Amino acid sequence: MSDPVVVVGVGADGWAGLSPAARRELRAAEVVMGSARQLALVPEPTAERLTWPSPLLPALPALIASHRGRRVCVLASGDPMFHGLGTTLVRLLGAGRVRVLPHPSSVSLACARLGWAADRVEVVSLVARPVESVHTAVHRGRRMLVLSADGHTPARVAALLTARGYGASPMTVLECLGGAEERVVSGTAGRWSPRPVHDLNVVAVECRADPGTVPLPCLPGLPDEAFEHDGQLTKSEVRAVTLSRLAPVPGELLWDVGAGAGSVAIEWMRGHRANRAVAVEVHPERAARIARNASALGVPGLEVVTGAAPGALAGLEPPGAVFIGGGVTVPGVLEACWAALRPGGRLVANAVTVESEAVLAAGHAELGGDLVRLAVGRAAPVGGFTGWRPMMPVTIWTAVKPGAEGAEEGKP
Template sequence: MGEIGTAGATPWLTLIGIGDNGLDSLTQPARALFESARTIIAPQRVLDRIDCGEREVIAWTFGIRQTLELLMARRGTPTTILATGDPMHFGIGATLMRDLDASEMRVIPSPSAFSLAASRLGWGLQDVTQISLHGRSVHGLASHVQPGARIIALTSTGRTVIEAAEILNARGYGRSGMWVLEHMGGPDERVRVMRAEQVVAEKPAIADFNTLAIACEPTPGAALLSAVPGLPDAAFEHDGQLTKREVRAVTLARLGPVPGGLLWDVGAGCGSVGIEWMRAARGAHAIAIEPVEKRRTMIAQNAIDLGAPGLEIVAGNAPDALANLKRPDAVFIGGGISHAGVFEAVWDALKPMGRLVANAVTVEGEARLFALQAEHGGELVRLQTSRAEPVGRYLGWKPLMPVTIWSVTKEGS
C-alpha cells in the first residue's frame, strides 16, 4: 500500500483494461464506467480505435514519471485511464500503487496478454514464467533461460523479439521455439512461429504491438546456468578477484535471498555474489560497491550476460561509498572486513532481522571475524575446498585457500 491516501476514500482514478478490439472488449460494467468518464487518458493506438465523444481526452504519449506528475496535479478529479489488458499485471496500476492508496483507485481488468497468449498456445500459465521486457532491459531474459522452460514476455517493440533471439542464440539456445503473437484480439491478429536462430538470421519485420512466447531448447554443449547459487567460475569475467563457486554457494545460502530483498555487495570484485542474489529470488535487487574501475566494467558486463541488468554499481571504498544508499536486507563483505569503520557502517545500515555475511582469507581478517563473533554472536565456519587437477598422468587434489565465513542476523524489530 502506498503512503498516500485514506482508507475508505471514494476512488477518483479508474483504470480500465482494454483489448486490441477496442470498446468491444469491455464488459458491461467496464463499458458503463467508460461512458460515464469525464476525462480519458489512453495510448494513441487505443484512441485511434475508439470514439471518445466530447469528453476531455489526453493521449498517453509520455513516460511513467510524467504520468504520475499529471495524475498528482489532478488528484481528486475523476479521471479514467484505458490500459492494455490487466493494469495490475506488469501494468500502470501496479506502478501507481507505489504512490497511491488502493482506496483511490478502481481497477477493471481485461484478460492480460499472458492469458491471451497461453490460451492460444495451450500452455498452462502456472507452468510458464511471465516477465516483462517492456520498458526494461531485454537482458533480463537471460536469467530465465533454462532447458525446457516456457516463457511469455511483454515486449516494447518488434525489435525486442530480435534482441531476445540474439540472447537465446548466444546462450546456445538457438533451437528454441519463438511464437510472436501480434495484435491479439484485434482485427490484425497474427501468430508467427520461428526458431531463435532463424529470427537472428532473417530479422523479420514484426509488429510493435506483440507478445513473445519462448520454449527454451538448448543445443548440445550449451551451458546450464541454474538459478540455484553456485554458477561456474567461468560464467563470470574476472581478474581473479572472485568468490569461488563452492564458497559462493555457501555464502548465498547464508545470505538467504528473498523476493524483493536488497543486498549490499561490499568490495564486489566481479559482482558474482550480487548477481547470483538477484537471480535467486524474484524481484531481488543488489548494489555492488567496488573502487576499481576495471572491475566495475566487468561487473556491468557480467550483470548483462547473466540476466541481472538492474544491478546497481557504486564506485568507491566502504565506508564512505555507503552513504545515502537504501538500507539493505542483507550485506556481504567479501573483503576489507578489517578496514576501519566498514563493519560499523554496514551494521548500522542493516535492517532489523537483516543478514550479514563476511568472508576472510587472511589471518588479520579472520582475527577480526573472531572478535566480531564474540561481540555479536552468529556462526563461524571455516571452509576448505580442493579441486581435482592433473598431476602428470594422474589426478591430484589442489587445495584452494581456506575461507572463514561469519554469518549473523541483526536482532531488533
C-alpha cells in the same frame, strides 16, 4: 471524497471487447486519459480526452491531481494490474482511490492461442527493461512468454537465445492479439528474420538447448567460468555456502562490499526476480566487469557503485543483508555495514588472510554469531595420476542483527 479513478483495461479489439461495466464507466467519465493508440480504440465519448505526455511517470501525479473532483477514467492495455498502469496508480493514490476493470492480459490470450498452461509459463517483461533480463528464464524444456517493448524485441530475443546456445528454440510471435490485425509468425531463434513486426506483440519461446550447451542452474554455486574475472572471485563452493548463510528472502536488498567480480550479488539476484543488490567496488575496471557479468547472467538491474567503503556506502538504502568479500580490514567498513544493516538482517564476511581473520574474530567476540572455516580441495593431475590441490581455506563469519521479531543473535 471524490470518485475513485477508474482504470479500464482495453484489448486490441477495442470497444467491442469491453464489458458492459467498462462501457458504462467510459460513457459516464468526465475525463478519459490514455495513449493515442488506446484512445483510438474507443469511440469518441462526450468526455474530455487527454493523451499521455512523454515521459508519463514523472507527470502522472500532477496530472491526476489536476482533475481531482471529476470522474476520471484511465485506459490501460489488457490487465492493468499485470505489468500495467493500474499498479502505478494504486501505488500513487492507494487501493481505495482506484477501481480496476481488467481485460484478459496478453499472457492469457497468448496461452489460449498456443494451448499452453498459464501457470507453467515463465513471463518476462522487456518493457523499459534490457533484453538481458531474459537470461534467468532460459532453461531447457521450459516455456517462456516475453512481453515486447516494440517490434524489434523478437529479433533481439532471438539473437540472445542464439548466442546463449539456444538457437534451436522454437519461437512464435503473436501480434495484435484479439484484434482485427492479429497475426502469428513462427520460426526458430537461430534462423529468425531481423525484420521488425508490429509493436504490439508477445514472444513465445520453447527453450531447446543446442548440443554442448552448458545449463546455468538456479541454485547458488554457478561455475567459476560463468563469470568474467581477474582472479578476485568468490569461488563456486565458497559462494554456495556464503549465499546459504546470507539466506536470501524475496524482495530484500543485499550490499556486496568489495564485490570483485560481483558473483555473490549476481547469484543473490538470480535467486528471485524481486531480489535487489548493490555491488560496491573500489577499482573502476572491476566495477565495469561486474556490470558486464550482471547483464550476461540475466540481472542487468544490479546497481554498481564505484568507490571505496566505508565512504561509498553513505546514502545507500539500508540493506537486509550484507556480504563483505573484500576490504574487511579497512577501518570502519565492518562498523558501517553493521550500523546500516536492518534489524534482523544478516551480515556475512569472508576472510583468507590472518589479518582479516583477526577482524572477524573480534567481530565475533563483540557481536556473536558463528565462525566456520571452509577448506576445499579440487582434483588435479599429478604426473600421470590425480591428486588433491587445496584452495586457500576461507573463514566465514555470520551474524544476525537483533531487533526483528523472532530474530536471534548469531543465527541466520
